[in-house]
Amino acid sequence: MKHFMRTLLTSAAVAGLVASATQAEEPVRGGTLVSVMGSNPRTLNGAVQSGIVTGYPAAQLFASPLRYDEDWTPQPYLAESWEISEDGLSFTLNLVKDAVFHDGQPITSEDIAFSIDVIKANHPFKTMFAPVESVETPDAHTAILKLSRPHPALMLAISGQLMSILPKHIYGDVPVEEVKSHPRNNENVVGSGPFKLVEFKSGEHVILERFDDFFIEGRPYLDRVVLRIITDVSARTIAYENGELHMGAFESVPQMVNRLKGVDGITVTPEGYGAIGPLDWLAMNTQRGPLKDKRVRQAIAYAVDKKFIQNALMQGTAADSRTGIHPDSPFYYPDVPTYDLDLDKAKALLDEAGFPMNGDSRFSLTIDFGWPGVKPQVEYVKAALKKVGIDVEVRASADFPTWAKRMGEMDFDMSWDTVFNWGDPVIGVHRTYVSSNIGKGVWSNTQGYSNARVDELLAMAAVETDPAKRKELYKEFQLIIADELPVYHTNTLPYHTVYSDKVGNPPLGIWGTSTPIDMTYLKE
Amino acid sequence: MALLQNLLIRSFYAAVLLLAVLILNFSLMHLAPGDVADTIAQSAGGADPEMLAQIRAEYGLDQPFLVQLGRYIGGVLQFDLGYSYFYNRPVTDLILERLPATLLLVFTAQIFALVLGVFLGAMSAQKPQGWLSHLVTFISLFGYSAPVFWTGILLLIAFSLNLHWFPVAGMRDVTVEGGFWVQALDIARHLVLPMITLASIFIALYSRLARATMMEVLQSDFVRTAHAKGLPMRHVVYRHALSNAMSPVVTLAGLQFSAVISGAVLVEAVFSWPGLGTLAFQSIIARDTPTILGILFFSALVVIVGNLLTDQVLRMMDPRIRGRSA
Numbered sequence: 142m143k144h145f146m147r148t149l150l151t152s153a154a155v156a157g158l159v160a161s162a163t164q165a166e167e168p169v170r171g172g173t174l175v176s177v178m179g180s181n182p183r184t185l186n187g188a189v190q191s192g193i194v195t196g197y198p199a200a201q202l203f204a205s206p207l208r209y210d211e212d213w214t215p216q217p218y219l220a221e222s223w224e225i226s227e228d229g230l231s232f233t234l235n236l237v238k239d240a241v242f243h244d245g246q247p248i249t250s251e252d253i254a255f256s257i258d259v260i261k262a263n264h265p266f267k268t269m270f271a272p273v274e275s276v277e278t279p280d281a282h283t284a285i286l287k288l289s290r291p292h293p294a295l296m297l298a299i300s301g302q303l304m305s306i307l308p309k310h311i312y313g314d315v316p317v318e319e320v321k322s323h324p325r326n327n328e329n330v331v332g333s334g335p336f337k338l339v340e341f342k343s344g345e346h347v348i349l350e351r352f353d354d355f356f357i358e359g360r361p362y363l364d365r366v367v368l369r370i371i372t373d374v375s376a377r378t379i380a381y382e383n384g385e386l387h388m389g390a391f392e393s394v395p396q397m398v399n400r401l402k403g404v405d406g407i408t409v410t411p412e413g414y415g416a417i418g419p420l421d422w423l424a425m426n427t428q429r430g431p432l433k434d435k436r437v438r439q440a441i442a443y444a445v446d447k448k449f450i451q452n453a454l455m456q457g458t459a460a461d462s463r464t465g466i467h468p469d470s471p472f473y474y475p476d477v478p479t480y481d482l483d484l485d486k487a488k489a490l491l492d493e494a495g496f497p498m499n500g501d502s503r504f505s506l507t508i509d510f511g512w513p514g515v516k517p518q519v520e521y522v523k524a525a526l527k528k529v530g531i532d533v534e535v536r537a538s539a540d541f542p543t544w545a546k547r548m549g550e551m552d553f554d555m556s557w558d559t560v561f562n563w564g565d566p567v568i569g570v571h572r573t574y575v576s577s578n579i580g581k582g583v584w585s586n587t588q589g590y591s592n593a594r595v596d597e598l599l600a601m602a603a604v605e606t607d608p609a610k611r612k613e614l615y616k617e618f619q620l621i622i623a624d625e626l627p628v629y630h631t632n633t634l635p636y637h638t639v640y641s642d643k644v645g646n647p648p649l650g651i652w653g654t655s656t657p658i659d660m661t662y663l664k665e
Numbered sequence: 666m667a668l669l670q671n672l673l674i675r676s677f678y679a680a681v682l683l684l685a686v687l688i689l690n691f692s693l694m695h696l697a698p699g700d701v702a703d704t705i706a707q708s709a710g711g712a713d714p715e716m717l718a719q720i721r722a723e724y725g726l727d728q729p730f731l732v733q734l735g736r737y738i739g740g741v742l743q744f745d746l747g748y749s750y751f752y753n754r755p756v757t758d759l760i761l762e763r764l765p766a767t768l769l770l771v772f773t774a775q776i777f778a779l780v781l782g783v784f785l786g787a788m789s790a791q792k793p794q795g796w797l798s799h800l801v802t803f804i805s806l807f808g809y810s811a812p813v814f815w816t817g818i819l820l821l822i823a824f825s826l827n828l829h830w831f832p833v834a835g836m837r838d839v840t841v842e843g844g845f846w847v848q849a850l851d852i853a854r855h856l857v858l859p860m861i862t863l864a865s866i867f868i869a870l871y872s873r874l875a876r877a878t879m880m881e882v883l884q885s886d887f888v889r890t891a892h893a894k895g896l897p898m899r900h901v902v903y904r905h906a907l908s909n910a911m912s913p914v915v916t917l918a919g920l921q922f923s924a925v926i927s928g929a930v931l932v933e934a935v936f937s938w939p940g941l942g943t944l945a946f947q948s949i950i951a952r953d954t955p956t957i958l959g960i961l962f963f964s965a966l967v968v969i970v971g972n973l974l975t976d977q978v979l980r981m982m983d984p985r986i987r988g989r990s991a
Contacts, residue, residue, distance in 0.1 A: 173840050181947055183708055183752060191709040265712035322753045343752065343762060344947075345939035348839055371834045371937040372947070375818050379826045380833040541707055542699025542952045549703075561710050572711065583703060584711040 168645060172663035173365040176654075177377060177389040181344055181370050185330055187305035188256055189263035189321035191563075193391050193417065196302035196655035198347045198368055202332035203305030204356075206234050206253070207296065209416065209651050213471050215296055218657075219248065219306060219333065219356070229291030229606045234299075236282040240356035242308045243330075243337040248356075250276075250284035252333075255309035255317075257286070263321040266568050269298035291604045293611065297564035301416060301652035306333045335361040335659035344370055361659035381407060381639050387663070388640040388647060390654040393419075394514075395456035398637050406642045411460065411635060413653035415469030418562025418569060419634035420462050421515075423522065424548075425555050427627050428589035431504050432554060436494040438626040441555075442480035443487035444529045445522055447631040454517045458635035464619035465570050467562045468633060469651070471608075474616040477623035487529045498530050505532035509556040511544030518557050518631075545583040553587075559634050560584055566615060571599045574622065590627035672973075679969050686965065687741060687958055691734055694954045700726055701750045704951040708751075724750050737955070746962065747955035751948065756959035759944065764963060766836055767940030769852075770933070771925050771967070774860045778867035779918050785868070786875025786914075787907055793880060801872060809869030813928055817862040817935035824858060831858050834937035859936040863928050867921060871914055878910040885909075912983050919975030923968045 178197060184190045187199030206220035217223075220234040240248040254276035261270050272292040277285040286295070298304060311331045312320050325331065330338040335357070336349035347368040351361055369386070371377045378397045380386045382404050390413070392398060402409045423445065431437045451459050466473045496503040506526075510519045516537075523533040533555075538544035547553050563569035572578050576591035595618060602614040623630075638654070640647040645662045648654050702720040706712035712720075721727045725736065740747050746756040785805065789798035808816065825833045832838060832855055841851045882888065883906055891901045933942030941960050948956040 175840070181752075183705070191711075193710075194708065265706065265709040265716055267713050267716075326753065342939065343759060344937075344943050345835060345837075346839060367839050369835055369937075370939075372943065373834070373935050373937060376821065376834040376935060376937055379821050382826055383829065383833055385833055539697060540699075540950060540952070542701070542703040543697060544699075545703035545707065546699040563710060569711075581714045582712065582717055583706055585713075 166645060166664070168362045168660070168662040169665055170359075170362050170662070171364050173367060174363050174644070174658075174661065174663060175367045175369065175385065175387050177369045177371050177380070177386050178347070179374075179377070179391060180372055182347070184321070184326040185338065185341060185347065186307070186320070186323070186326040187302045188259045188307050189323075189326065191265050191302070193655065197390070198338075198341075198349070199305055200302045200334065200652070200654070200656050201336040201349050201366065201658065202330055202334045202338060203307065204240075204248075204333040204335075204657070205300050205302075205304040205306065206236075207300040208656055209297070209300050211412075211650050213415070213651055215300065218300075220299075225606070229293075229604075230288045232286040232288065232292075232295060234284045234286070236284065237356045238282055240333070241354050242311075242333050243352055244308070244311070245354070246308060246310060247281070248306065248308075248333055249281040250278035251281075252306055252309050253284040254278055255313055256304065256306045258317045259307060259312065259320045260304065262317040264303075266298075266303070266563065268567050268571070269294070269303060291606045292567075293606050293608075294565035294567035294603065297416065298568065300656075301564065302655035303564060303568075308333070335657050336363075336366055339365075346370060355659070357659065361657070362662035363658070366658070381641075384641060386639075386641075388638070388644050388661075390636070390638045390648075392637045392639055393458075393635050395454075395458045395635065398458045398635060399456055401639055407639060408642070408647075409637050409639050410649065411458075411633075411637050413638050413647075413649040413651070414633075414636045415467060416562070416564045416651035417636065417653060417655065418467030418470060418564075419559060419636055420465070420467060420562070420630060421459070421518075421557070421559050421632050421634050422462075423518075423555060423629040423631060424553075424558045424588055425627060425629070426551055426553055426588055427591075428551065429554055430506070431494070431496055432506070434494045435625055436490045437496065438629070439480065440487040440490035440494070440529065441526060441531070442626055442629045443483045443490065444531075445525045445629065445631070446482040447480075447629075448482070449525075450518060450521065451632050454521060455632060455635055458637070459632035460635070462630045462633045463623060464630060465573055465622055465628070466566060466615065466619060470562065470566070472566055472612055472615040474612075474619045477620055480629070484529055491529060491531075501530070502532045503530040505534060506554040507534045507536050509536045509538060509544055509547055509553045511538060511541050511548070511556070511558070515557045515559075522555070522557075548587045549580065549582040549585070551580045551587055551589055556587075558584075558587075558628070566599075567603050571603070574618075574627065575599055586627075588627040590625070592621060592625065595621055675969075679965070683962060683965050684738070684741075686961060688734065688738065690958055690961060691737060691954065692730075694952070694957065695730055695733070697952070699952065701952045701954070702726065704751065704953075708951075720750075724748075737958070741962075746959040749948075749953055749956045751951040751953040751956065756955050759956060760941065760959050760963050763939060763941045763944050766938060767926075767929055767933070767942060768967070769856065770859055770863060770938055770940060771929050773856060774863035774929075775867070775918065775922070775925050775971075777860055778864035779871055779914070781864070782868045782871025783875045783907070783911065783914055786872040786877075787879050787902060787910070789872070790876045790879035790883060790910075791902060793876075798876075801876075805869035805872045808865035811865070813862055813866060813931045814935050816865050817859070817932060820858050820862055821935075831855070836939050859932050859938050862935070863925065863932045866928055867918075867925065870921065871918065874917055875910060875914050878913050879906060882906045882910045908982065912979060915975060915979050915982065919972050919979075922971035922975070923964075926964050926967060 180194050182194045185198045204219040207215045208218040221237050222235045224233045272288045272290050273286050274289050275287045308331050335355045337352045339348040339350045341347045349366040351364050374394050425432045425438050463477050508519050526533050578586040579589050598614050598618045602611050605611040643664050645664050646660045648658050702717045749756050785801045789801045824830045836855050837851050891905050930942035933940045934946050945960045
């Protein structure tokens with residue numbers, strides 16, 4: 142017996158050594174992962190609703206044709222392979238053969254065609270599938286997307302939360318435009334993803350359960366996922382610390398991030414938000430008053446110290462951003478003018494633009510903000526610009542819609558804003574800079590920015606299928622934007638994923654939790 | 666019969682008041698720039714103008730104000746509270762799903778505050794200058810003046826983070842499996858902190874009033890008589906004096922019912938309690954007019970029911986009121 146015990150201990154020790162040496166732990170089946178959402182989702186159906194809150198449950202309930210790894214490389218998911226024709230006008234998806242929906246019905250090319258129709262009719266990002274003219278379904282496992290023009294953005298648009306594959310036999314009982322209010326968007330959901338819906342209690346939780354017939358053998362590893370809805374940041378912080386939550390994403394409050402970084406047994410990481418691409422910036426209305434002049438906008442950039450914003454206001458949690466493209470994106474070009482704090486240069490530029498000091502100020506501007514979290518930034522801009530003789534009046538909005546209306550109608554001078562890239566630049570970047578999108582509601586080209594070369598570059602980039610050439614086009618675009626400054630880019634929104642040591646394989650790919658967590662597991 | 670008539674008249678007044686509240690709030694909500702289409706765009710990370718126009722047309726938000734108001738009131742008169750634009754569900758469903766949690770919180774907090782408040786008040790009334798009396802005054806005033814969200818977070822830090830006695834948020838732990846009693850115990854564990862937080866504001870109010878009336882009652886003739894006939898102190902205080910001192914406290918509690926409900930909004934937000942308060946909070950942010958108005962409607966109902974209950978309790982307690990009809 143003694144001998145046996147010793148053998149056991151030795152082998153356990155050896156096993157431990159081996160495990161720590163290779164770092165490749167074997168995922169474990171089973172267990173309930175308790176995770177969290179910071180607000181109540183409007184719907185669980187990702188085909189009719191975008192946004193990070195719906196994205197988390199939607200990506201678990203519904204599969205998309207592709208998924209991405211950490212390096213922006215597309216991986217097969219519901220489509221086991223794909224081909225793009227020479228002319229870029231035809232995109233073929235070969236579906237996994239024995240994939241089934243949660244009700245046991247096979248997933249076919251008809252469902253792909255149907256889902257694209259639903260997304261085109263209901264999803265807010267029209268640019269994703271605008272060039273898709275028709276979907277041919279030669280057989281049950283082949284869907285051919287026919288395009289009116291080459292559309293490289295399609296690769297990301299059919300991944301992550303952006304393309305939920307819905308069963309036509311369930312959601313096709315109403316006209317496609319009405320799927321957004323389908324009663325089965327929130328209960329009795331029939332999806333295609335690794336988890337099926339057990340219960341969605343508004344304000345309380347979404348409970349998901351392993352789908353045993355998921356088309357990837359052996360996955361998902363977790364038996365259950367509970368997505369609790371906890372809106373209060375302090376309560377979420379304590380729940381993480383207490384171990385009541387295993388994992389959570391999209392945490393951006395610097396105090397919480399820094400506090401949790403110091404807690405044993407918890408990892409906090411900014412990885413996993415490349416495709417979401419959240420950016421904070423100072424928007425400037427290029428059609429109003431002194432801001433029409435590029436030199437005034439540059440002077441403002443010189444006077445606003447973004448290091449202060451990153452280090453003091455965001456407490457070191459936010460990364461630098463310089464252009465409209467998120468730093469994690471392969472298209473990001475960092476070698477652009479950076480406007481490091483230089484008050485003399487700012488004053489000189491303002492003099493040159495014809496706004497000399499008149500008494501103790503040159504002119505006055507207003508600055509808006511849409512949510513309370515960014516009030517410090519706005520107050521800081523006011524103080525910073527005072528130093529170069531610009532009086533700034535802070536205009537608070539009662540709530541988001543009030544601000545959104547001002548922005549949408551371009552009734553503002555400057556505003557703090559946060560805008561997401563959403564995968565490909567065509568989806569989330571172009572909208573801010575193309576002149577055809579001026580003043581079309583919140584998060585359009587609200588700056589009234591118009592530059593023929595930018596329009597041309599973005600139009601070319603949208604149809605350029607060669608990634609290297611595309612990168613060149615976006616490089617020139619970013620150089621122009623950094624020079625003309627319709628918006629001054631200050632920092633990324635510091636989204637962080639929080640997970641306990643018990644969690645193996647947390648979702649840290651480019652789509653974060655907006656992608657299936659079928660590879661995530663709970664350690665013993 | 667008189668009771669029924671009384672009830673009918675009250676209900677009529679309540680209905681008129683309710684309608685006025687709805688019209689006023691509908692108008693106020695309409696005055697603010699922007700609407701729910703913008704918040705739908707926000708939750709989606711953007712939307713194009715055609716889509717916003719489509720949403721507005723679908724929900725009739727592009728109609729003139731009076732038409733919208735007329736439609737809404739027309740619906741309410743037919744007991745239809747409308748459809749939540751933001752959550753894509755009938756408002757009545759949304760509210761009924763959340764109502765039990767709020768009722769549980771509000772009623773337990775109210776009863777807890779009442780019982781503890783009266784007890785503390787009665788205790789300190791016996792020795793108004795004693796250390797116990799000062800302690801009670803201090804604690805209750807502290808609870809009264811501290812903002813609820815602050816009290817809540819403080820309790821969370823003490824009892825959840827450091828002592829691990831109670832869970833942080835929500836109403837139940839979905840990983841707990843078991844029969845009715847196991848589930849009930851789990852909910853009770855979740856209820857403790859939010860209930861104490863909400864009650865903390867009202868304990869002060871009730872204990873102060875109980876203390877004052879108790880001191881007055883203890884001076885009265887029948888108490889002296891009770892003492893004179895040799896009843897033990899405890900008996901005099903808790904049997905004779907207390908039941909007389911209770912009436913004003915219960916009356917006050919009835920009046921405070923609406924305050925308890927509005928307090929619940931903040932408490933629910935701090936503790937993610939899945940009740941009407943969190944829904945109200947989110948709907949206001951989302952500009953979801955039908956939901957907000959629906960919640961106001963239900964809150965008003967709860968207040969009315971609470972007041973009626975208070976009346977009944979008073980009648981049961983005080984034979985002098987029981988005799989009167991109105």
